[in-house]
Amino acid sequence: MAVSPSSISRLELTISMPGFSSPPPFPSSDLDINQLPSGTGEEEWITAGVEDEEESTNGGPPRKKLRLSKEQSLLLEESFRQHHTLNPRQKEALALQLKLRPRQVEVWFQNRRARSKLKQTEMECEYLKRWFGSLTEQNRRLQREVEELRALKVGPPTVMSPHSCEPLPASTLTMCPSCERVTTTGLDKGSTKTTTTAVATPTTAATLSSKVGTPALQSRQSSAAC
DNA sequence: GGTTCTCAACTGTTTACTTCA
DNA sequence: TGTGAAGTAAACAGTTGAGAA
Secondary structure, three states: OOHHHHHHHOOOOOOOOOOOOOOOOOOOOOOOOOOOOOOOOOOEOOOHHHHHHHHHHOOHHHHHHEEHHHHHHHHHHHHHHHHOOOOHHHHHHHHHOHHHHHHHHHHHHHHHHHHHHHHHHHHHHHHHHHHHHHHHHHHHHHHHOOOOHHHHHOOOOOOOOOOOOEOOOOEEEEEEEOOOOEEEEEEEEEEEEEEEEEOOOOOHHHHHHHHOHHHHHHHHOOOOOO
């Protein structure tokens, strides 16, 4: 396959494999990625040997299960920490080092990427659950606060809105639609008490909101000028 | 011995790129 | 020279099946 520069951008990673200061030389011709590197056979096959792999694909013996050795897994993990995808050269080098077929290295990386994505999704799910819980609690608290303020209802001095200059009904809680500030009127002899509700967002909120589009954050961003 | 879980390997689809008419 | 179809390779999502717990 001819790998173009643009497609390389996602794959081309500087490999720093232990034991390889530079990619090992490979014959450019007759390079079969499914060919077992010479001197192999150290991988731990549970059932049959490597040689009858072809038959398993066309109704031969059942497919056998390979268990990677601890050393192989460690090296693969180490490599995965450095980069999550491999270019063909890196794949070949790693396969040679692990005494595996390049195809097996490729499959391992695919499965590993899938596992880490699953783990990430689970973490995000957990985070969103906790966030939901904290927002629910906050909502409950604010509603209680509204009830208390309503209970304190006093006389109706007219108060002007800080934004529209329209008269506001006294003793009410209003939310400015543009800046989301809660304006309480009628509590302090006609003065206007403005408080900003603080939304408790854990540190990862920004990361997640970029994906899920948290409404609170979005509206906060859009009303920055208020 | 049956069930559940893990994981290597497979299949089908999508995407990006090259080649060629 | 520009363009669309065909071919190719790689990544991904989903699934399968063997083996371990």
